[in-house]
Amino acid sequence: MEEQFAKLDIRKDENIVYKRTNLLVDRPLSYCPGCGHGTVHRMLMETLEEMGIQGNTIGVSPVGCSVLAYDFLDIDMLGAAHGRAPALATAIKRMWPDHFVFTYQGDGDLAAIGTAETIHACNRGENFTMIFINNGIYGMTGGQMAPTTLPNMRSSTSPYGRDVAIMGHPLKMTELIAQLPGTYYVTRQAVHTPSHVRKTKKALRKAFENQKNNTGISFVEVVSNCNSGWKMTPVQSNKWMEENMFPFFPLGDIKVDGKLVEKKEAVAKE
Amino acid sequence: MGELRLMKGNEAVAEAAVRAGCDGYFGYPITPQSEIMEYLMAVKPYETTGMVVLQAESETASINMLYGGAGTGKMVMTSSSSPGISLMQEGISYMAGAELPALIVNVVRGGPGLGTIQPSQADYFQAVKGGGHGDYKMIVLAPASVQEMADFAKLGFDLAFKYRTPVMILSDGAIGQMMEKVELFDPIPRRTDAELIAQCPWAATGKPKEREHVIITSLDLDPAGQERVNLKLQAKYRQIEKDEVRYELIGCDDAEYLFIAFGLSARICQKSMDLARAKSIKVGLLRPITLYPFPEKQVAEIAKKVKGILVVEMNAGQMIEDVRLSAGCSVKIEHYGRFGGIIPAPDEVVRALEKQIIGG
């Protein structure tokens, strides 16, 4: 095979339409095929590369599926304890105020065990970017109920569906932190179609640009699928996400330049 | 001679941290140590040395802020008292695992639970045996005076960076709240970012093109890899045990009996020594200054020379386990303790010596 490819090598500059992002480490991702993490990683690294800030960016990875994000992102990174990334990032940014700092967290990390750290970092108006991957489930530990698991949605710890009378309601952390004076830019995006990917990348760029002006927290939620945890094919999971997740977690900007966006604009347009 | 001041232990450790070139303090109020953050907020080092001082939303957040700051090579500290230190165990374990330098001050109060705000030494086990999960140690310094609260801030940072490990100053409510004369060392400028980058190549400071990216983590999912991490930590601890034992001997040359005590208890035992010697009881004092590493050899040697040892602690008997492990069965070793915030008086310690060791 190798030889065959060597003979047929068409990888000439004029033919290249797609290549590995420079700031992604050259190794296979550990994510399930079909998962949104890889796409967000790529958009994030493209953003840092385009801004030319690889050398003065410090990232914080969470506990969850993206616990090993630091293996893929070719920047200096710290791996936080579960939920504590905003506390780490608070200190890092205050000690290196000229650096760009971000956290990359899942829903269990950011909206359950790390609720206090999330809310207080947002409320203090720390000048870093928070990237929140919301797939409504604990992926790494095997599909347990998350703070963002939808009503009636099945998980390994809600096998008959989330009964809100017993298990409580899903938490809209993004809407919640948008109310705080310390947040400046709050948006909810997705990465399951090329147009959504482009919007997410634009949001990430804006979130990092805001750090130059010390505006406070820029918060980018990405509603993502978890085809393994949801027990679906990638295509099925994206369809299910559109039909079930987006009505509850509508896409769009929630707060821009420190001002809440009118609610009707925040609803996803089909 | 440095500047002389009358200070509380809590104020002294705060002032000394600023003078040592500390880059950041992160803490949460709890009695009896709140004066540390109050002092820092009052002197505003962020306007002079540039040191960051931040009140966090919890001890959990404080210790993880410490982890973040330490991971970028900065000289960071936090302080708390027993219940707060319990909350911090998660972050301390992570920092030990990720090999990060940091200074943690525990101004101990009585427990368990919410306990009392009065002084205690009941966090000895938690401090020297690990406290959090996993096989780790931190260097534990036990100040017995306000002067040592100041001196150990500097020493603590030095050791933390020398070994890339968390260091704890294990104080207590009395040392924190009492005032004594302190000679303060001259301020050392904070390291510049360029100096830090040169001195701490392991730190996450932003990746230049020419070097590999730095990853600060305590995670290695591969058991063989995680075993290597543990072996490296253990090798470091053996080195610390070899090179960093600190202790003090008082009145031991002619001693027939011995007190072993740390921190405030050692101060009380010094008075007890005077009272005992007035009654012709020749008693000396061994004061461990590092609780980890514990002065095992020194305890073993002196145990051969005395007729009996009274270990005096403001707890139900914690350091005595290390004394017994060090000294073996060659000599009678008894414990005298008060707890729950009660401080033993010098005369009751003498009575305990007479009853448990000499008469017993």
Place this chain on the structure above:
Amino acid sequence: MTEEIIIAGFGGQGVLSMGKILAYSGVMQNKEVSWMPSYGPEMRGGTANVTVIVSDERISSPILNAFDTAIILNQQSMDKFEKSVKPGGLLIYDPNGITTHPSRKDINIYSIEAADEAGKLGLSKVFNMIVLGGFLKLKPLVAPENIHKGLEKSLPARHHKMIPDNENAIEIGKGLLKPLNVLN
């Protein structure tokens, strides 16, 4: 020389600050000192006490069971600390509010009507300095110039204008002692 002192009274009587000024004056006179307060809820209105040690040598225990001098400003403290004075030691107390006066015959006892005097002179804020003056009359541990320095160091700059009042109160206190039991 080592002088081991307990100062005890109600929170708000200036017990802790009296001890602090004495200790800081000791520092200014190149003495070793320690100041060990009771702390916690009792500081806010209940009883407050502080152990002050001034010495030419390294101080051993900051916590003591017996004292060279007890300065006592309320009945609870009298009940607690009269018995803690070393034989041959000194007890100074303000009889204001005291119902059971000290009765030991093996110690020196003086009263000082500092609260009355402070009220008469309108100097209630420096009541504690009147008491300190009485103590310094009997045990001149620190020189007046070092007390001045101790006041400067102990009081925040905004209260430095009060230093003359404090020093005046110390002088007044020196003249207010009444001997009740004096050993030969």
